[in-house]
Amino acid sequence: MIKYITLFLISLFSLSLYNNLHANNLHADFQTIPILAYHSFSEPDTSQRKLRINVPPKKFLEQLQYLADNNYKVLPLEKFVEALNKKLPLPQKSVVITIDDGVESVYSVAFPYLNKFNFCATLFLTTNFVNKSFTWEMLNELQNSGVIDIQGHTKTHHYCSLVRDLKTERKTSYLKRLEMELLESKNIIEEKLNNKVKYLAYPYGKYDQFVIEKAKKYGYKALLTFHGGTNTLSSSPFNINRQAVYGDFDLKKFISLLNIGHLKSYYLNPPLATYTFYKKPKIFAMIEEPINLNLYQILFKLDNKILPYNYDQKSGKLSLVFDKPLIQGGHFIKIQLVNKNTCIVEKEVGWVFTRQGIPFTTIKGIKLFLKIFLSLMLFGVLVIITYKIRRKNA
Numbered sequence: 001m002i003k004y005i006t007l008f009l010i011s012l013f014s015l016s017l018y019n020n021l022h023a024n025n026l027h028a029d030f031q032t033i034p035i036l037a038y039h040s041f042s043e044p045d046t047s048q049r050k051l052r053i054n055v056p057p058k059k060f061l062e063q064l065q066y067l068a069d070n071n072y073k074v075l076p077l078e079k080f081v082e083a084l085n086k087k088l089p090l091p092q093k094s095v096v097i098t099i100d101d102g103v104e105s106v107y108s109v110a111f112p113y114l115n116k117f118n119f120c121a122t123l124f125l126t127t128n129f130v131n132k133s134f135t136w137e138m139l140n141e142l143q144n145s146g147v148i149d150i151q152g153h154t155k156t157h158h159y160c161s162l163v164r165d166l167k168t169e170r171k172t173s174y175l176k177r178l179e180m181e182l183l184e185s186k187n188i189i190e191e192k193l194n195n196k197v198k199y200l201a202y203p204y205g206k207y208d209q210f211v212i213e214k215a216k217k218y219g220y221k222a223l224l225t226f227h228g229g230t231n232t233l234s235s236s237p238f239n240i241n242r243q244a245v246y247g248d249f250d251l252k253k254f255i256s257l258l259n260i261g262h263l264k265s266y267y268l269n270p271p272l273a274t275y276t277f278y279k280k281p282k283i284f285a286m287i288e289e290p291i292n293l294n295l296y297q298i299l300f301k302l303d304n305k306i307l308p309y310n311y312d313q314k315s316g317k318l319s320l321v322f323d324k325p326l327i328q329g330g331h332f333i334k335i336q337l338v339n340k341n342t343c344i345v346e347k348e349v350g351w352v353f354t355r356q357g358i359p360f361t362t363i364k365g366i367k368l369f370l371k372i373f374l375s376l377m378l379f380g381v382l383v384i385i386t387y388k389i390r391r392k393n394a
């Protein structure tokens with residue numbers, strides 16, 4: 001009898017343990033972790049003042065103070081990536097701070113401010129940007145402080161980012177550039193700062209599946225985008241969303257970034273990080289939950305421009321209406337639900353795809369083929385005419 005009671009108790013205990021774990025996992029899946037992306041922190045009266053990406057020091061301080069006052073846990077990126085890989089829940093109100101490019105104000109403003117609050121951040125460094133005002137010595141100090149960890153943001157910050165420029169780049173020169181941007185920059189940082197570069201933020205957030213595969217091959221363990229949206233613990237470490245913090249944001253807007261929810265969709269078209277050959281691809285998202293149009297205004301953005309859309313409430317299909325063909329290269333899509341009462345973006349989903357055209361080398365080849373073909377035709381016609389004239393004369 002005691003044996004059966006013990007067995008019963010063991011099974012009851014295991015069941016409750018399973019339920020707890022399961023509940024934690026469910027909870028983990030719905031937890032959202034925003035990642036903030038900054039660039040520079042200069043006073044508005046400097047040369048940077050017209051740049052939206054410049055956040056004045058006063059505002060940055062106010063934002064950090066808000067995080068501290070409201071018990072936010074500023075996590076190192078490494079901890080977040082580890083949680084993604086192991087599907088472990090993170091503390092409530094977790095947030096990650098990142099800074100892109102590498103300008104002097106990271107050293108003179110962000111570093112002491114973060115230090116003051118005992119916060120940490122990741123700097124995604126473009127190695128060619130290191131210069132007289134922002135030196136390797138300063139970067140070494142940041143890295144050794146444990147406050148700012150330095151990771152990769154390519155070597156040159158090329159205008160096409162890591163995507164191939166089909167108008168000017170041959171495949172071989174593109175592959176060489178990719179190696180320089182991904183591998184050479186990584187080696188430079190590792191050598192100069194004696195740290196391990198495992199993470200990469202795409203310049204301008206542009207990338208595609210080919211870039212992801214190459215970055216993995218060169219040893220990157222996580223890749224960060226720039227198309228907005230938040231993260232859940234089921235996000236892929238190779239498509240980590242980030243929220244840009246701009247200089248014209250007030251505190252209310254900043255708070256909304258921290259609270260933005262994930263607009264769940266079960267299909268995106270064209271799918272994330274893929275190519276399309278169409279000049280006017282069909283851009284749509286299948287939204288999982290019905291959108292209450294009395295409460296929300298939908299913003300459908302293509303490359304940051306708000307465009308008209310169609311929404312079929314029955315199927316959940318939200319499709320973009322646009323008439324101009326897309327240029328070749330990376331394109332951003334963002335769908336946001338704005339609360340009509342508060343004017344706050346409550347949920348969003350963003351993604352990127354690439355419009356691929358025919359490479360210029362292929363076009364050159366076709367032109368050459370047509371030239372040869374037409375010349376041969378002309379030659380043939382001339383031969384026939386000459387032959388006929390000769391026969392007539394004979």
Ligand SMILES: [Zn+2]
Pocket residue numbers: 100101153157202203204
């Ligand atoms: Zn950048």
